[in-house]
Amino acid sequence: MGAGLSFISGLHCCGDGGARQLYSSFDDDCSDECQPLLGDRERRAVASLVRLFEKDMRISFYDGEPLRALTVLAHSNIQHLQLSAATAFSEISEYDVRAVSRGALGPILHLLQSEHPDIQQGAARALGNLAAVAENKRLVVAMGGLEVLVRLMTSPSTDAQISSVGCITNLAADDDSKLAIAQSGALVPLTQLARSRDVRVRRNATGALLNMTHQAGLRRLVVDAGAVAALVDLLDAGDEDTRYYAITALSNIAADDPGRSALWEAAPGLVGALLHATAAPKIRIQAQAALTLRNLASDGRYQQAIVSHGGLGALLPLVQSPYTALVTSATACLRNLSIHPGNEEPIVGAGLLPDLIDLVAQMDQPELQCHAIATVRNLVANSGTDKQVYVDAGLFDSLRVVLSSKDAHSTVLREAAAALGVLVLNDRLWRPVVEQGLCQLLVHAMHAQSMDAEYNASLAIGTLVGRGQPVVFEGLLRVWQQPAGGLRGFLARALTHPDYVASNVRPVAVWVAMTLFNDGGTDFKEAIAADKQLLAAIADIGQAPPPAIFSNGGRNKTAADDTDGGRASSIPDNATAADECPGLAPAQHIVGVVGTA
Structure with missing residues (x-):
């Protein structure tokens, strides 16, 4: 279970108490003058770890004698001992992830405050790995870890940025931690790092922003941090994950009226960028772009803008796709576009009606059927085209x-x-x-x-x-x-x-x-x-x-938000109302990459 822990090989060097041997294993260039001798507590801690590891590689390092020994190393004034502790926690957390105590998180948070990038990085990786467990997320926040991570995000070290932002991303997957993250001042540096030249930093920062947008009450704070412009710029990112995270975050912001209004003001090029994304080579990018357009199309301004920007031509190949996810996403978008009275003739004229009517009878896909039926219902409720076209189709x-x-x-x-x-x-x-x-x-x-x-x-x-x-x-x-x-x-x-x-x-x-x-x-x-x-x-x-x-x-009645997952209200006001597919924030949270690979 503990095989391959690199920090143990360094600790073996001081089994005889020789500090110089220990340091030479870390840094052959370190001079005699910069190698202080180990204190008694440090010597005992090193010996204890070596002895325990040789006796049983399956021991837990999160409690008991192993944790006490690592805590001594973490609080040592000797840089290489701190690095050994940070490396230990980083490697242990790769294979042993569990809910831990304050006593286990304490030395990791202490190491996170080191001035040395290697120590910071190891501690951040350990914290990020442990933050995959809900109990640990809340404990990190309760112990003040957010403030340390926010400071670390501004480090000039790319590796420290990757690890710290990855840890924030994991913490932001917990609903109980989101508000604390927003209040910690993390949103502005996250927005800045979403523009980083390093693809790993950008990916983690965008994933963190996405996780924050899953909570309706915090979306405005994400917008106020200036994230919209950064997210729109990432809609054509070369990294697929980053691009997907950015589109999904914008989709979440567009899931309610305040978010749509904020996007209308802050991102005039959003519709064009999303329509371009519907032709991306990856299906999940195409589908999420269509879903984002669907959320935007709950607003009358976007209903017009999407059509005027050529949206119907972009949606037609998705509706005709062999992939159900694309067909469903595009049809849900058309459902909202069909609310606007002026869109009936363009939708019919774009050749979409035969496909929609075929989808009405697709009995193995009830969600898709509902979207198709509601779209046709909205179109018929308008007063534009000759209704005989529906009979003929x-x-x-x-x-x-x-x-x-x-x-x-x-x-x-x-x-x-x-x-x-x-x-x-x-x-x-x-x-x-x-x-x-x-x-x-x-x-x-x-x-x-x-x-x-x-x-x-x-x-x-x-x-x-x-x-x-x-x-x-x-x-x-x-x-x-x-x-x-x-x-x-x-x-x-x-x-x-x-x-x-x-x-x-x-x-x-x-x-x-x-x-x-x-x-x-x-x-x-x-x-x-x-x-x-x-x-x-x-x-x-x-x-x-x-x-x-x-x-x-x-x-038609005015489009209104509801939260029933994309279907009509359970008891509609009347049989003729234009039916909306309401904005929907995906439930998936993104896990940050806390390593450097």
Whole structure:
């Protein structure tokens, strides 16, 4: 376990107590005058370590006699003994990483304050390795290690910069340590080191900034430290990891309104740089660039800017890619771009509609399906192009595949029903919904055991009922009892089951039942009049006015942030709202490189 520890070979030289032999093993050029003799405590510490190592190479150096001996060396006034201790902690921490005590971290932090770069580097490497353990991260912060690391980041030694920044990166992977890091003054030097000429320093500094942006409350502090300009400059970095970290950090900053506004002011070239990155040779760079554009496109200004900068042409090959990660990222971006009323015609004109409609029916990728359906839903909700283009492109066929599948995910059913709710608001598209048998599939969605899917499906049926057209009533009459209990079974459940008392579904169900009874013709009047359960439920609830959701004309609502991971709100305000894929900060934290390789 301890084989190959280089510091032991040096300690063996002083087994006889000869200080000069010990020093010659470190520095053949050291003169006699600069070689002070070992003190008794130091001599005993060296002898103890040699004896312990020869006896059992599997010993722990983080407690007991080994730690006491290393602590003596760490606090020695003799530089080479301190270097031995720093080397020891560095090498031990390469193979033995565990939660340690204050007693073990104390000598490492003391060595970190040395004026000698080699000692600083060894201590920083040890601290960075141990900082992979959550308990150690918090202990380093509690013991004042951040202040020492911040000072070390300004060292002229590149190796010291690599190790210290790598340690900060690891500490910043712990949510409980992030605020302390921000308050320690680390963000400004991290930003400066993100521009370092050394690729390893840049990589670690960018990784640390990325880790800090995972916490919403600290993103503004990262922006205020001047990091945005440095991160944008790194979007075309030659090192893949650095480039990925920079794009992801910007994506996190763009995950909320204040961050997007800050980026709009501070980085006018951001959109162009991200679009350039979508053509990078590495898939993860392309996908993250598209996700960053998605987050930016939660803002109306960016929705316009991305399209005007040629964003649709950049996204088209990603949507057509054989790699699911790229297709999903690009489609999520299009989902947000489709919110802007002025983007419908450009998106359709760019040739994206056939691909989006094909993705609607991609049953093995529910997240991708949701993005594609929501994008088409947003486009239809706008008032631009002739809506016949959606019929001709096969939208109804794709929605039929979704709504008729027994394996469709509940979130996909919810999105499909919401899309139909938008379609039936259109004077050109409601009739094909009825004539192509989609009412039956809406009723199927009403029995999906998903309150969200039921609500959206009931809104679509309610919108059709509100048209008062005989062809609608005829179509709904055919699904009164079937499938799965039909429209009647849904109404009975929604009006009587206690789960629906406080839901948005019940008022829609009341209005649909009463409208069918009053305006649906003789067949519906007789069917409901003979149904004691429905009549009793309607009498108990009382007459309800038509919900306002059936009369908003299909207008888009303003894009709004939410945090549900890229899908519509669990219960949408209405079936016609432009649906946003909200900004999402990736959960991954970056681990710093604390070595020098």
